[in-house]
Amino acid sequence: MSYAFYPGCVSRGGCPELYPSAVKVAGRLGLGLEELTDVGCNGAGVLSRAVSDPINARTFAKAEARGLTQLMTICSTCTGVMGGANLRLKEDPAYRERINREFLAEERLAYQGSVDVKHLLWLLVEDYGLDRLRAEVRRPLKGLRVSPFYGCYIRRPDGILEGKPARKRYLEMVIEALGAEVTDFGGKGKCCGFPVLTANEPNSMAMVAAHTGEAKSKGAECMVTPCPLCHLNLDGGQPRAAKMKGTAIDLPILHLPQLIGLALGFSTEELHLKRHIVPTRPVAEKVSLLT
Amino acid sequence: MELIFKVYRHDPAAGTKPALESYPVSLPDGATVLDGLFQIRDRHDGGLAFRAACGRGFCGECTLRINRSGKLACITKVAQVAKDGEVTVEPVRNITVLKDLVYDVDELLWQKIAWVEPWLRPATAQPEGGYVIPDAGLEPIRKAMSCYYCGLCDEGCSVIPFDRRFSGPAALTKAFRVVFDPRDGAARERLLRLGEPRGMWDCVHCYEANEHCPRGIDPTDRIFDLRDKAVELGVKSGTANPQVARHYDSFAASVRQSGWLDEGRLALETWGLGRLGELLPMAWRALRRGKLPVPYLHRKRPGAEWIRKIFDKVEKRS
Numbered sequence: 001m002s003y004a005f006y007p008g009c010v011s012r013g014g015c016p017e018l019y020p021s022a023v024k025v026a027g028r029l030g031l032g033l034e035e036l037t038d039v040g041c042n043g044a045g046v047l048s049r050a051v052s053d054p055i056n057a058r059t060f061a062k063a064e065a066r067g068l069t070q071l072m073t074i075c076s077t078c079t080g081v082m083g084g085a086n087l088r089l090k091e092d093p094a095y096r097e098r099i100n101r102e103f104l105a106e107e108r109l110a111y112q113g114s115v116d117v118k119h120l121l122w123l124l125v126e127d128y129g130l131d132r133l134r135a136e137v138r139r140p141l142k143g144l145r146v147s148p149f150y151g152c153y154i155r156r157p158d159g160i161l162e163g164k165p166a167r168k169r170y171l172e173m174v175i176e177a178l179g180a181e182v183t184d185f186g187g188k189g190k191c192c193g194f195p196v197l198t199a200n201e202p203n204s205m206a207m208v209a210a211h212t213g214e215a216k217s218k219g220a221e222c223m224v225t226p227c228p229l230c231h232l233n234l235d236g237g238q239p240r241a242a243k244m245k246g247t248a249i250d251l252p253i254l255h256l257p258q259l260i261g262l263a264l265g266f267s268t269e270e271l272h273l274k275r276h277i278v279p280t281r282p283v284a285e286k287v288s289l290l291t
Numbered sequence: 292m293e294l295i296f297k298v299y300r301h302d303p304a305a306g307t308k309p310a311l312e313s314y315p316v317s318l319p320d321g322a323t324v325l326d327g328l329f330q331i332r333d334r335h336d337g338g339l340a341f342r343a344a345c346g347r348g349f350c351g352e353c354t355l356r357i358n359r360s361g362k363l364a365c366i367t368k369v370a371q372v373a374k375d376g377e378v379t380v381e382p383v384r385n386i387t388v389l390k391d392l393v394y395d396v397d398e399l400l401w402q403k404i405a406w407v408e409p410w411l412r413p414a415t416a417q418p419e420g421g422y423v424i425p426d427a428g429l430e431p432i433r434k435a436m437s438c439y440y441c442g443l444c445d446e447g448c449s450v451i452p453f454d455r456r457f458s459g460p461a462a463l464t465k466a467f468r469v470v471f472d473p474r475d476g477a478a479r480e481r482l483l484r485l486g487e488p489r490g491m492w493d494c495v496h497c498y499e500a501n502e503h504c505p506r507g508i509d510p511t512d513r514i515f516d517l518r519d520k521a522v523e524l525g526v527k528s529g530t531a532n533p534q535v536a537r538h539y540d541s542f543a544a545s546v547r548q549s550g551w552l553d554e555g556r557l558a559l560e561t562w563g564l565g566r567l568g569e570l571l572p573m574a575w576r577a578l579r580r581g582k583l584p585v586p587y588l589h590r591k592r593p594g595a596e597w598i599r600k601i602f603d604k605v606e607k608r609s
Contacts, residue, residue, distance in 0.1 A: 009552040013584045014577075038594035040601075041551040045496055046542045048519040050609070054601045055546075103604060107597050152449075156498030157511070191449040191497040198538045198561055199492040206453045207495075236577070275580045 001127065002032040003072040004063035004115075006082070009041050010228040011074055014236070017272035018228050021257040022074045022120065024271070028264050029128065029136060033072065036062055042081045044229070045153075045195065049085070054103035056085035057096070061109040069114045072123055074257065076227030079119040080153020083160050086117050119154055121226045121256060125170045130177045138265035139290055140179025144222070144283070146259065147183045147215035148172055149234065151227030155189050174256070175224065178263035183220040187211035192230040197237070208233050208241035212251045222252040222283045224259045231255060236277045252280040262287050292318050294373055296327050298339065299381040301388050309388070311379065318369055324357055324378060325364040328392075341392035348505065351441025355392055356381040361446035361503055383446040385455055398455075400442050403462035407485065411469060414476020428473045434508050435468040444510045447503035449495050456489045460500035460510035463491055467513040470520060482521040487529030491517050523609050537561050547602045550592030555584035 005026075011018040026033050039059040043052025059082070063071050073079045089096040090113045100110040118126075124133055148171035153160065161167050168189065172182045193207030212234055215223050225231050235253040242249045253276065261271045268287070273280040296316050301309040314331045325343055332339045341364075344352040348366035355364050358372050358379050372378055382388050387395040413422070429436075444460040451457050466485055470478050485491045491514050500510035521527055528535035541560035545553035562570060577583040592598075 009554065013552065013554040014582065016582050038592060039550075040592065040595070040598040041546045043546075044542075044552070046539065047546065048522045048605075049515065050519060050523070050605050051543070051602060054605070055598060058597065058601070103601050106600070152495070152497040152499075157501040157509070191495040193495065195495040195497075196450070196493055199532060199535050200454070200488065203450060203453050203457075203493065207449075210453070236573070239576075275582050277576055277580065 001070060002034055002068060003070045003118075003123070004066065004068040005033040005035040006039065006042075006059065006071055006073050006078060007035065008073065008075045008078045008228070009044075010232065014232050015228040015255065017275040018074060018231075018255045018257065021255060021261050021266075021271045024266060025257045025261050025264060026120075028261075028266075029124075029133070031072075031123070031128070034066060034068060036071075038062065042078055042085070044077055045081050052081065053085050053088065054099050056082050057089055057099045057111045058104055058107070058109060060086065060089070060115040061100075061104055061111040063115050064112055065109065069116060070123075070127075071115050071117050072120055073117065074120050074226070074255075075229065076119065076151030076154035076225075077229045079117060080156075080160055083117045083153075084157075086115060087159050089113060119226055121154070121170050121174065122167060124260075125173060126164075130173060133174070133260075134177050137178060137263045139263055139287065141259070141263050141287065142179050142290060144180040144286055144290075145183045145220050146175045146180045146254075147185055147218065147220035147223045148175060148188050149192070149211065149215075149223050149225040149227075149230060149253075150189050151225060151230045152189075152191050154226060171224065171226065171256075174260070178260060180259070180263075183215060183218050185211075185215045185218045185220070187214050192225075192227075192233045193237070194229045194233040197233060202244070204233065205237060205241040205244050208237045209245040209249065212238055212241070212249045212253075213245065213247070216249055216251045220251060221286065222254050222280070224254045224256055226256040228255065238278050250278060252276065252278050252283050254280070254283065292320060292322070292369065292373075293376070294318065294327070294369065295377045296331060297377060297379045298328070298331065298392070299388075300339075300391050302390050303388065304390070311381075320370055322369050323365055324355070324362070324367045324369055324372070324380060325353055327369055327378065328364060328380065339392075340390040349439070351439040351443075351505075354383060354441045354443055354446065356383055356446070361443045363441060363443070363505060366505075383442065385451050396442070399445060400440055400461055403458045404440070404465050406458060406489075407462050407466035407469070408481065409465045409469060411472055411475045412477035412480075413474050422474045424473055432468050432471045434506070435464050435471075435513060437506050438464055438468070438508055439506070441505065443503040443505060444500035447499040449497040449499055450493060454489075454493070457493050458485075458489050458491075460494070460514065463494065463517065464508060464510045464513045466491075467517050470517060478520065479524055479526055482517065482524060482526040483529055485517060485529075486521060486526060486535065487531050490529065491521070492528060492532065492535045534561050534563075537563070543602070545589065547599050548591070548595070549589050550595035550598045551589075553584070553586060553589040555586030556589065559586050
């Protein structure tokens, strides 16, 4: 199956290690990706829906124009924002028609409502299959203790789960399929604080300190997230959060494709693990012992 | 059903320490957690304090944490929540407990609702015969009007555990209700106030409020409605947090110009030169790791002109 690939802005901006990692992993697994290069930022929950819904309808229409109905993201926020827009456009044909007429017709585009937005995480579990993923593992991450961190938009609101409550456990399932150990903790489904980094930095940093600190205290050696915006805060904000809290945290934060890539046998250089703010050396060293 | 209820007990006036006390209860299969609390009060301790009124999920009086999750005790079936024959009942989090399961609702809700000025401020004098609104005029706010202030959305809120000053989804839903009321004429002033610190921009839009609301009001979406209205009216922040408006403007400007986000520009324009001293060490850390988004050196995406046209059309319409 071919997927329309929507990499998002951050995977090549603030987290440039994410895009190449995701492309390498998708290539190794044989996922047929057709990148949408001529589409816009989905609004990330910042732009008003008056603007972002037409932009997202345009993205979906572009996928349809290429004969693609499955759209893959590598970001929880992209998934949630585009998934939410897609729900509105699908459930209300009159709204979709108005968007088509007012915003897309001039470009000779029209969204028919056939696209499904899927994060790589969902795609791996639901389409690709964990058994196939296990079969591709060349370096089981045995003994690596990993805490999952989802990002809000991939778990809430209920509609985003599309009747599949197990989606709230997919990260743990993938971690285990890669041979690593899940270090569970209460904050895994909470907000990372990134959305209020501008409006209320102390709250934002307090959230980073609470979640990374809790995972660390439970014994995690690293955390994995399917959301680069969570990564920006949990990794990039961790030194400030630790300073505000007055204790060291030093918990490496990995992108989901990086963790998968390590298990598939890619080197830490190929996955750009040195591009993180919190050093990933402890993870790299442990993984190197597994080869 | 034979169960153990572990109930939070605390009497600050008596100087006792908070503790979970265990009580055996015997309940029929369809019993609710509230039934269990009444039985404890009848059989074990008449001094157990808790709130309850309608007993059928219609007043929002008995909001509690049941097995670590916010729920209305009167409609929560014991059989559905009991784990290993136990049910834990506690007051909601992050609030002053007055006694046992009775907490300070004034602090949790009413002070915050008062802050959003929950009364209508019409722009014109009342017409003769009163304000007559077509049914459709109230349709957008009808669900919000059904809020009975149970506080479950605030209980589930991601921000309040970190900042009890945050106005919270219940009060912001009330704000939505008056801002979008066709009789109200003070939207700009209201949104300016709601845009100040502790208001709508402090919401992390995590959707926990939607998950917790028993009335299907979807408070997170109502907060988005307020924000969208603020953007539409050009009131993108309060006076004490101008960086919020700069953030929106810079975000929108880069997407409008290039089709996608210029993150370096966003940081620079949001914080300005005033925080350059703080931004530089962060920028240096990012630069050393090869991940510094350089501001303004940002290529247009193919088809960016169509994205710009979408912005133009939305602006023209509003």
